Amino acid sequence: xxxxxxxxxxxxxxxxxxxxxxxxxxxxxxxxxxxxxxxxxxxxxxxxxxxxxxxxxxxxxxxxxxxxxxxxxxxxxxxxxxxxxxxxxxxxxxxxxxxxxxxxxxxxxxxxx
Amino acid sequence: xxxxxxxxxxxxxxxxxxxxxxxxxxxxxxxxxxxxxxxxxxxxxxxxxxxxxxxxxxxxxxxxxxxxxxxxxxxxxxxxxxxxxxxxxxxxxxxxxxxxxxxxxxxxxxxxxx
Numbered sequence: 001x002x003x004x005x006x007x008x009x010x011x012x013x014x015x016x017x018x019x020x021x022x023x024x025x026x027x028x029x030x031x032x033x034x035x036x037x038x039x040x041x042x043x044x045x046x047x048x049x050x051x052x053x054x055x056x057x058x059x060x061x062x063x064x065x066x067x068x069x070x071x072x073x074x075x076x077x078x079x080x081x082x083x084x085x086x087x088x089x090x091x092x093x094x095x096x097x098x099x100x101x102x103x104x105x106x107x108x109x110x111x112x113x
Numbered sequence: 114x115x116x117x118x119x120x121x122x123x124x125x126x127x128x129x130x131x132x133x134x135x136x137x138x139x140x141x142x143x144x145x146x147x148x149x150x151x152x153x154x155x156x157x158x159x160x161x162x163x164x165x166x167x168x169x170x171x172x173x174x175x176x177x178x179x180x181x182x183x184x185x186x187x188x189x190x191x192x193x194x195x196x197x198x199x200x201x202x203x204x205x206x207x208x209x210x211x212x213x214x215x216x217x218x219x220x221x222x223x224x225x226x227x
Contacts, residue, residue, distance in 0.1 A: 043218030043220050103156040103157070
């Protein structure tokens with residue numbers, strides 16, 4: 001699975017959009033980009049995933065560049081409860097990788113009043 | 114809908130003791146996983162079970178054994194606990210057909226080995 005690079009920490013004001021970048025320059029054609037978050041040592045929570053098109057759900061939007069070498073997770077209106085560690089993960093679909101997720105260090109997002 | 118349930122939530126062991134961490138999911142998922150998370154670090158995969166009856170090693174399998182008891186349950190056993198196994202352990206499950214599916218995590222078991 002491709003390696004990802006994320007900034008160690010970011011700040012965001014409550015009510016503003018939080019834009020979390022992720023670099024995955026060695027991504028392969030069959031690899032998906034996943035985002036998870038972990039709030040205060042709870043179990044990680046799935047946010048969103050995509051292959052090459054931009055995706056949106058009730059939690060966030062995922063913007064993947066045309067060359068797929070980087071992506072941005074957007075929380076449109078951050079709240080204090082969005083303070084968490086955000087993990088960007090690249091994983092191949094199919095084969096023997098199944099649901100194995102390789103977690104890096106992630107980005108600590110702090111939302112402040 | 115409970116999702117993924119782990120027991121116990123907290124445990125203190127003495128070096129050399131054994132214990133089994135239990136995990137059960139009620140989403141009819143095929144695949145289940147055990148991760149450990151050390152302070153300030155991301156999660157590392159210990160073992161996984163792609164489907165009932167199969168198990169495979171992850172990144173850090175040494176010192177652990179697993180059993181996929183049935184489709185719902187996946188247990189992790191420490192035969193002889195060591196202080197280096199002090200960690201938070203997370204169980205997860207997914208449909209695991211090999212396609213892009215999300216994983217659901219339990220709330221973790223906080224294990225301290227003294």
